[in-house]
Amino acid sequence: MKRLILTTAALALTASMGMAQTVRMGTEGAYPPYNFLNDKGEVDGFERELGDELCKRAALTCEWVTTDWDGIIPNLVSGNYDTIIAGMSITAERDEVIDFTQNYIPPASSAYVGASADIDVATAVVSAQAATIQAGHVAESGATLLEFATPEETVASVRNGEADAVFADKDYLAPIVEESGGALMFVGEDVQLGGGVGMGLRESDTELRTKFDAAIQSMKDDGTLNTLITKWFGEDAATF
Structure with a gap:
């Protein structure tokens, strides 16, 4: 039993x-x-x-x-x-x-990345992924917002000259900047967004x-x- x-x-x-x-x-x-x-x-x-x-x-x-x-x-x-x-x-x-x-x-930093250190992010054309808090921030900042469906497209827009800078999570951008060999760099000030x-x-x-x-x-x-x-x-x- x-x-x-x-x-x-x-x-x-x-x-x-x-x-x-x-x-x-x-x-x-x-x-x-x-x-x-x-x-x-x-x-x-x-x-x-x-x-x-x-x-x-x-x-x-x-x-x-x-x-x-x-x-x-x-x-x-x-x-x-x-x-x-x-x-x-x-x-x-x-x-x-x-x-x-x-x-x-x-809560972590969002950051701008461009191909030149002389970019004024307040008046530049800035790319961001659509429907993100970064896109919302750019829209309210006075800069010209250029939205893309994917994060890869936002970075590509800077590389091809379509945008002056990209605004995204700094954790996402950091390895891209490091691997660019100096072609891309952080510009402007970091911004704290979200909870x-x-x-x-x-x-x-x-x-x-x-x-x-x-x-x-x-x-x-x-x-x-x-x-x-x-x-x-x-x-x-x-x-x-």
Whole structure:
């Protein structure tokens, strides 16, 4: 009888493990080092490693889904995936449409990059990815905003002379500047925008948000989140 009870318990445990909730993690796959597609066509980067660890701690099964940035919030709301984990800054405007977890990246700098040190970013033509807080900032700054669908296009517009500067997350721009061999450089002053980067969820998914909040907090508490940030963004990155 004891053996039968143990066997039944083991089967029940196996069944419960097999029934772990599958969560579809929506990301862009085009914003290194936050997220990108590797040579195998798989989602990679800081947020892939972070998301997998968060799902592990929350006893969830991750399934990764890529989508274009300009539709990333509507696709979440319509149910095409369950979370946004895509370098999305927490803002009051977005929080009116979706919910956010606590931040997993602290408020960080956005920066301008151009091909000349003489650029006046207040009056220049500045490119930014559409539907970002950076695009919103440029639109209100007095500069001429040039919007593109992807971050790669914003940088290309500076290289080909279409824009005087690009405005984006400094963490995204730093390796591009370093690899340009002096062709690109930081210009103007850094700007602090948003409340850090968090996971976006539907307003109705309060239980799922609570699970991810707890998982993020546990990574902050044991130091593994800071280790992950430093791994992907360098020793000078802002940490908790």
